[in-house]
Amino acid sequence: xxxxxxxxxxxxxxxxxxxxxxxxxxxxxxxxxxxxxxxxxxxxxxxxxxxxxxxxxxxxxxxxxxxxxxxxxxxxxxxxxxxxxxxxxxxxxxxxxxxxxxxxxxxxxxxxxxxxxxxxxxxxxxxxxxxxxxxxxxxxxxxxxxxxxxxxxxxxxxxxxxxxxxxxxxxxxxxxxxxxxxxxxxxxxxxxxxxxxxxxxxxxxxxxxxxxxxxxxxxxxxxxxxxxxxxxxxxxxxxxxxxxxxxxxxxxxxxxxxxxxxxxxxxxxxxxxxxxxxxxxxxxxxxxxxxxxxxxxxxxxxxxxxxxxxxxxxxxxxxxxxxxxxxxx
Amino acid sequence: xxxxxxxxxxxxxxxxxxxxxxxxxxxxxxxxxxxxxxxxxxxxxxxxxxxxxxxxxxxxxxxxxxxxxxxxxxxxxxxxxxxxxxxxxxxxxxxxxxxxxxxxxxxxxxxxxxxxxxxxxxxxxxxxxxxxxxxxxxxxxxxxxxxxxxxxxxxxxxxxxxxxxxxxxxxxxxxxxxxxxxxxxxxxxxxxxxxxxxxxxxxxxxxxxxxxxxxxxxxxxxxxxxxxxxxxxxxxxxxxxxxxxxxxx
Amino acid sequence: xxxxxxxxxxxxxxxxxxxxxxxxxxxxxxxxxxxxxxxxxxxxxxxxxxxxxxxxxxxxxxxxxxxxxxxxxxxxxxxxxxxxxxxxxxxxxxxxxxxxxxxxxxxxxxxxxxxxxxxxxxxxxxxxxxxxxxxxxxxxxxxxxxxxxxxxxxxxxxxxxxxxxxxxxxxxxxxxxxxxxxxxxxxxxxxxxxxxxxxxxxxxxxxxxxxxxxxxxxxxxxxxxxxxxxxxxxxxxxxxxxxxxxxxxxxxxxxxxxxxxxxxxxxxxxxxxxxxxxxxxxxxxxxxxxxxx
Numbered sequence: 001x002x003x004x005x006x007x008x009x010x011x012x013x014x015x016x017x018x019x020x021x022x023x024x025x026x027x028x029x030x031x032x033x034x035x036x037x038x039x040x041x042x043x044x045x046x047x048x049x050x051x052x053x054x055x056x057x058x059x060x061x062x063x064x065x066x067x068x069x070x071x072x073x074x075x076x077x078x079x080x081x082x083x084x085x086x087x088x089x090x091x092x093x094x095x096x097x098x099x100x101x102x103x104x105x106x107x108x109x110x111x112x113x114x115x116x117x118x119x120x121x122x123x124x125x126x127x128x129x130x131x132x133x134x135x136x137x138x139x140x141x142x143x144x145x146x147x148x149x150x151x152x153x154x155x156x157x158x159x160x161x162x163x164x165x166x167x168x169x170x171x172x173x174x175x176x177x178x179x180x181x182x183x184x185x186x187x188x189x190x191x192x193x194x195x196x197x198x199x200x201x202x203x204x205x206x207x208x209x210x211x212x213x214x215x216x217x218x219x220x221x222x223x224x225x226x227x228x229x230x231x232x233x234x235x236x237x238x239x240x241x242x243x244x245x246x247x248x249x250x251x252x253x254x255x256x257x258x259x260x261x262x263x264x265x266x267x268x269x270x271x272x273x274x275x276x277x278x279x280x281x282x283x284x285x286x287x288x289x290x291x292x293x294x295x296x297x298x299x300x301x302x303x304x305x306x307x308x309x310x311x312x313x314x315x316x317x318x319x320x321x322x323x324x325x326x327x328x329x
Numbered sequence: 330x331x332x333x334x335x336x337x338x339x340x341x342x343x344x345x346x347x348x349x350x351x352x353x354x355x356x357x358x359x360x361x362x363x364x365x366x367x368x369x370x371x372x373x374x375x376x377x378x379x380x381x382x383x384x385x386x387x388x389x390x391x392x393x394x395x396x397x398x399x400x401x402x403x404x405x406x407x408x409x410x411x412x413x414x415x416x417x418x419x420x421x422x423x424x425x426x427x428x429x430x431x432x433x434x435x436x437x438x439x440x441x442x443x444x445x446x447x448x449x450x451x452x453x454x455x456x457x458x459x460x461x462x463x464x465x466x467x468x469x470x471x472x473x474x475x476x477x478x479x480x481x482x483x484x485x486x487x488x489x490x491x492x493x494x495x496x497x498x499x500x501x502x503x504x505x506x507x508x509x510x511x512x513x514x515x516x517x518x519x520x521x522x523x524x525x526x527x528x529x530x531x532x533x534x535x536x537x538x539x540x541x542x543x544x545x546x547x548x549x550x551x552x553x554x555x556x557x558x559x560x561x562x563x564x565x566x567x568x569x570x571x572x573x574x575x576x577x578x
Numbered sequence: 579x580x581x582x583x584x585x586x587x588x589x590x591x592x593x594x595x596x597x598x599x600x601x602x603x604x605x606x607x608x609x610x611x612x613x614x615x616x617x618x619x620x621x622x623x624x625x626x627x628x629x630x631x632x633x634x635x636x637x638x639x640x641x642x643x644x645x646x647x648x649x650x651x652x653x654x655x656x657x658x659x660x661x662x663x664x665x666x667x668x669x670x671x672x673x674x675x676x677x678x679x680x681x682x683x684x685x686x687x688x689x690x691x692x693x694x695x696x697x698x699x700x701x702x703x704x705x706x707x708x709x710x711x712x713x714x715x716x717x718x719x720x721x722x723x724x725x726x727x728x729x730x731x732x733x734x735x736x737x738x739x740x741x742x743x744x745x746x747x748x749x750x751x752x753x754x755x756x757x758x759x760x761x762x763x764x765x766x767x768x769x770x771x772x773x774x775x776x777x778x779x780x781x782x783x784x785x786x787x788x789x790x791x792x793x794x795x796x797x798x799x800x801x802x803x804x805x806x807x808x809x810x811x812x813x814x815x816x817x818x819x820x821x822x823x824x825x826x827x828x829x830x831x832x833x834x835x836x837x838x839x840x841x842x843x844x845x846x847x848x849x850x851x852x853x854x855x856x857x858x859x860x861x862x863x864x865x866x867x868x869x870x871x
Contacts, residue, residue: 052674058673058674058677060677105857106856106857109856109857109858111856111857111860113673114616114673115811115856115860117673117677118807118811118852118856119852119853119856119857121804122849122852122853122856123849123853125804125845125849126846126849126850126853129842129843129845129846129849130846132842133840133842133843185447186447187441187447187450190434190437190438190441190447190450191438191441193427193429193430193434193438194427194430194438196429197426197427197428197429197430198425198426198427200389200409200425201421201425201426201427201486202427202438203408203409203410203413204387204389204409204410204413204418204419204421204425205413205418205438205439205442205486205487205489205490206410206413206414206439206442206490207410207438208410209410246800246804247800250681253674253678254678254681257674257675257678261674262429290693291692291693291696291697292688292689292690292691292692292693292697292796293689293692293693294689295685295686295688295689295692296685296686296689296690296692296693297689298682298685298689299681299682299683299684299685299686299687299688299689300682300686301682302678302679302681302682302685303664303679303682303683303686306675306678306679306682307664307667307679310671310675325468
């Protein structure tokens with residue numbers, strides 16, 4: 001990559017984050033909350049993109065990691081009084097372990113492509129049903145974090161108002177983004193892409209495909225788990241339906257696909273597009289009292305984007321902005 | 330069988346190698362040796378079982394019976410990535426470039442096997458590309474390379490893993506003589522650097538020019554084994570193959 | 579009623595609903611088998627059929643069974659047009675792209691249903707709804723029996739057509755060997771459109787058959803989609819008998835799970851079965867053994 005391109009990219013990235021850092025000064029609480037949602041979606045999108053966009057493994061059960069991370073953090077902080085900072089670790093590790101188990105099962109039995117996707121769906125759905133029947137987490141009735149009092153210290157409880165959440169998630173998103181950049185440019189990035197392109201050819205070149213596939217699943221699952229943990233902290237209540245199962249899995253993948261798989265900024269761009277549109281159509285739906293309008297718009301949007309820009313919207317735009325050499329990497 | 334200082338004289342020994350599919354025996358009790366530092370050719374008509382042998386040797390397919398000895402060590406059943414780490418590299422008859430990646434990225438993947446950092450690996454990869462004449466096209470996406478260049482890339486990918494045994498599957502196929510001559514030169518240089526080469530080939534011109542030893546397969550069985558001149562005049566070989574398919578120049 | 583009677587009836591009911599599942603799965607089998615397309619909107623097609631069944635009954639007072647041929651025809655034509663106009667462009671795309679496209683399609687259809695019919699359940703109540711027969715220990719609802727019988731007739735009819743008619747055979751051929759098919763002159767875009775038409779017609783017909791049995795809401799769709807995929811994997815992608823056996827198997831196991839454990843546990847068994855099949859024999863129960871590595 002030329003030095004000029006690298007400089008342009010760095011400058012653009014700094015500008016981007018800088019602008020986001022000052023937005024809360026001029027935006028209202030609702031807009032801030034929507035952007036926070038964008039950041040959360042972007043974090044999961046980056047995680048999923050590592051697995052699908054770079055390593056080529058299609059997971060449609062990422063909700064499993066999201067939900068498990070959410071419940072782990074919620075249970076530890078609520079029932080055991082663990083500090084949320086500390087609880088983030090198991091919220092990442094436990095989903096990571098699940099990822100390795102599912103991956104090991106799938107890869108060991110050479111379950112690839114569509115079949116692997118179905119496998120992940122099955123596990124995510126079973127988790128949802130399992131949690132729906134589990135008394136300890138309140139089954140379908142929900143699991144609730146205690147209400148915030150005026151004595152709440154956001155830095156300790158990691159819960160707070162819209163602005164606090166905004167900055168917390170912005171920082172997480174930047175960290176996740178940086179991590180993904182480092183990983184993709186490392187040996188891992190090369191091995192993942194090789195496995196994506198042609199696993200057998202990669203193995204013939206000495207790439208330890210199994211190890212690297214498991215690694216990407218573990219990392220992807222762990223990051224998604226942390227995002228789930230934040231979801232719990234933000235919403236204060238968890239229902240199996242809202243964090244587990246295939247419906248949620250589908251929600252999680254729309255943004256990175258729309259933004260652009262196999263690119264570093266694509267998932268963020270996708271989240272920037274998709275989340276506000278979803279919000280907008282949802283409020284349209286409500287104000288006209290027409291149920292389902294948001295689904296309709298969302299569905300049409302997906303089909304249109306996938307038809308005219310199957311590699312996502314970001315690659316073309318990055319090209320115009322002269323921020324990339326050519327489409328995918 | 331060892332040489333003077335206790336090292337095996339043969340880089341590769343294949344013993345009674347057999348592979349059965351339902352209703353078909355693709356490779357039947359094949360035994361041969363590939364001497365260290367040699368260029369050995371494996372020839373035979375289409376369907377003789379040559380690529381199947383390669384697949385078994387390189388770990389992509391499990392033999393139904395038989396053993397494969399590499400450097401004195403029984404490697405039967407090891408996985409492709411393990412064998413590559415031990416110094417065995419192969420190219421594929423149907424080329425398998427990593428199409429979404431650039432040429433240099435393709436080769437870097439292999440170079441990372443023996444280079445600890447990405448920077449060093451890319452440097453080594455560039456050297457390999459230069460060696461096969463693809464230096465100017467390093468940043469091109471592999472999918473956009475011409476056929477001869479893709480062949481070179483396939484060779485470069487194998488070379489990047491710093492192999493001691495290089496297995497080439499019909500690397501000359503569909504090339505114009507000027508391009509295949511280029512590859513022949515590169516292969517000679519590689520051999521002079523101490524790499525043993527085992528190649529499957531149809532283009533007889535190349536086999537006669539390069540190979541010191543020729544093994545002939547027909548219907549999955551070995552029918553001849555020896556120096557090119559001897560093999561070429563072997564009756565059975567002529568009947569089975571050379572009489573119909575010789576691509577003399 | 580003794581526990582045995584309960585379970586026996588559960589099995590019978592499971593078989594009947596299983597026959598209808600089998601019809602849904604047959605449709606998906608044909609689509610996936612011939613085109614290798616992952617139609618994640620299959621469940622939505624079933625729901626379209628259900629709404630057609632409901633609407634016909636509501637607005638014309640005809641018996642629900644009359645809606646079935648209407649649903650079949652509508653879905654057949656819609657499927658053909660859809661595939662020719664848009665679907666064919668996606669057949670060559672990578673699988674995750676197909677997934678997103680069909681998910682989008684599904685959401686669009688569900689959204690339309692919600693907008694047109696509203697989210698509340700709609701049910702058919704007609705004379706047949708309350709008729710049931712007693713045969714020994716079994717208690718059989720007439721409407722359920724009719725639906726299952728109709729489903730079986732359609733399935734066998736479809737099999738026969740695929741095996742013995744020229745078009746049917748070319749469909750089968752296209753599925754087996756696409757390049758070969760092209761070489762001998764089968765018009766691929768037409769064949770694919772026909773495939774989609776048949777597949778979606780199966781789904782829609784099944785929906786119309788189900789309409790008298792269950793209330794319809796827009797959100798039923800995704801369970802149908804998942805169940806169809808489970809059946810197709812368990813029974814086998816290349817195998818139509820597999821879809822039938824798979825459908826019956828899933829129908830029965832769900833009914834038993836609901837009877838023995840609890841209604842919401844029924845999917846648990848199905849998913850476990852799916853996982854086991856994916857690991858051990860992803861080509862399904864009825865496919866020939868894959869050659870080993």
